[in-house]
Amino acid sequence: MPELPEVQTIVSELNRKLKNKTIKTVIVNAPKMVAVGPGTVSNFRKADKRSADKFISLLKVQKIVSVKRRAKLLIFDFSGPLAMLVHLKMTGQFIFEDKKQRAITGGKYRLLNKPNAPLTLLPSKHTHVIFYFTDGSILYFNDVRKFGYLKIVRDDEIDQVKELLEYGPEPLGKKYSFIQFFTAVKNWNSKKIGIKQLLMDPKFVAGIGNIYSDEILFHAKVRPTRKVASIKNQELRKIYRWIKLVLMQAIKAKGSSVGDFIRTDGSVGQMGKFHFVYGRSGQKCKKCGTIIESVKLGGRTGSFCPNCQK
């Protein structure tokens, strides 16, 4: 499940591989996943083949200047006055293939992060968009559950894109100080919610999902169920500190390959080795040996150590 570190891993890899490449043609197999214009997802879920044709014709001959990230949204910046915004949601994947890559893999890639998942030849039945570049390289967009989307906006429309307007601060940004974090916590209008829910709220801070909220709270020694109003300032300091540390460590490890996350060459991220609580319910705490428990919080599962976290 891509959260900030996984999206950052993909963005870094794509930026390196796609910079200065020019799109020759695009194939769209799932028209409802692509759109043109700043509208929200629901506006184009019913999109027909005509809008896919527009999507394709706009992308032709576009040269990629850079690939960036805001929250969990990927932003492809083109040399023309256009950008493409891509959300991977839960199961979106980008796989890049050039001659060298094909020589290594024979054109087969791991599409599911299961130890015994068979390698798949691309395009697979879950490949919904394919970008062909003029130098012969190919970028595949796969999404098993089709929750993701790709939309093209003009540079002058970017300011109207709703999701970009509503994202909270970037947790790894230099400007994201403890004071800013602290003030946002104190001003949050719904302190009745649990701290885990707050960390996962994209309006509070961008890019933290289920995996990293669990891990951050473990290191900060705070239970996910604690109400925001009950958390002491000293604990808030720890949470703030571990937001940065956990996310930085995860980016260094190229993300957690939980569920369907894979890198653009089909390899897996290594962060899962460093998980202390996420996905470890029923297993022993790596620090104290107590059995990790899990709780339901608003439809989401939170895992914690009942001894280490207060």
Place this chain on the structure above:
DNA sequence: TTCAATGTTTAGAC
């Protein structure tokens, strides 16, 4: 066979 669970984000209900 059915059903819950997965997990990001948003639309819609209360």
Place this chain on the structure above:
DNA sequence: GGTCTAAACATTGA
């Protein structure tokens, strides 16, 4: 308006 749930969709395991 805050707050909650269901839904977008496919797969898996109980």
